[in-house]
Amino acid sequence: MPEGPELHLASLFVNRMCEGVVFTGSVKKSQVSKRPDVPFTSEAYRITAQSRGKEVRLTLTPIKSDDVKQSVKAGHSDQPMDIIFHFGMSGFFRFTTEDELPKHAHLQFYSNEKPCRVLSFVDARRFGGWQPNGTWQPDRGPCIMFEYETFRENVLTHLSDRAFDRPICETLLNQKYFNGIGNYLRAEILFRLNIQPFVKARTVLEGLLCKDKKAEETTKTEISDQAVKNAAVEPLDLLSLCHTVPLEVVKQGGKGYDPEKADYSAFEAWLQCYCVDGMKSIRDHNSRTIWFKGDPGPMAPKNSKSPKAKKRVKKEDNHDYATQKKVGEGVTKARTVKQETLTEKVKKEKVPEKQTGSKRQRIQNGKEMSMPQQNKRSSARRKSSSTEMVLQKSGHVTRQSSK
């Protein structure tokens, strides 16, 4: 789940599932977790969520009781508590009955219902975590999705920072400036503008300085919605795509990037570059895999090897945020249902639905930088162009590379 869109979808999930639900008692932590205990206990409380970049904040709010004494019980909180989560590589929220608690549910909030239900933070790899009584991490910049104007300003007023000495693909993972961008987003964003991943970040971004000054004189853009509109009208630039591309993922609903999910194919079809057959991939200076097309650019690491990508297979289990029922009736999606039928959900049926059947293949490349198979008009290529049409219809022009 772990890039900005997935964190935001998680917050939407919590708010939807927990609306009207009353939680009770203490917050339980799994035995194996090394994360802090959550010192909160309440007879009756509600849970709401908000996201910012790659963090989610849960707010536990005790419900006022007529019985004053009850709320004063020893050890019981009458004050709200914020808990800040980061998801690591594998974190997400689920809402299930008690006996359906998923494996790796490391933090659990119990409802007061008869067959009790549990909101749990699930994190197989345990790279994620939480901070009770937490605040947004101060070292993280404004959210690329919901604090667009501040995000943009934060970047453009700090271009002298040495963070921008690095290749753009590496700077895009710097959460001090790009809070919410992760490995698949950086690839998708650079690809759409045909920006070589290993061009110096400052070189790419300093051109936007004068552009913004111009805009300042003419129009005043203050809210994010406005920025979205402008982005659709004005020439696209790297920073505006850092805003709109993640929002496209949010718009799709579901859980975003989640290969284990039953209907992962919708997200997979949205990808134009990351893990797409025919694209190149190499390791950056932090040994993270960057996917791209064409020339890597002047700052590409020497001797960089390309990791071997592997195919992924969808699983039966379905814990899609979008499809879970209000009642925690588990995972009873018929296994016989075809994937095609599970993957409609293309907002606004304006777009003629596409062949969801064709599937992208992972590259099986060698040790050296992988090159696209020349004579292999991959289905991915077709797919890219059809995806592009979808995007254009929704107002997002893509500078597709169609060569």
Add this chain to the structure above:
DNA sequence: CGTCCACGTCTAC
């Protein structure tokens, strides 16, 4: 079986 890979930070030579 074993090896490689994964949506992300962290801190220690």
Add this chain to the structure above:
DNA sequence: TAGACCTGGACGG
């Protein structure tokens, strides 16, 4: 610029 922190799925033998 390496590891460390972890689990588990895909693949190869």
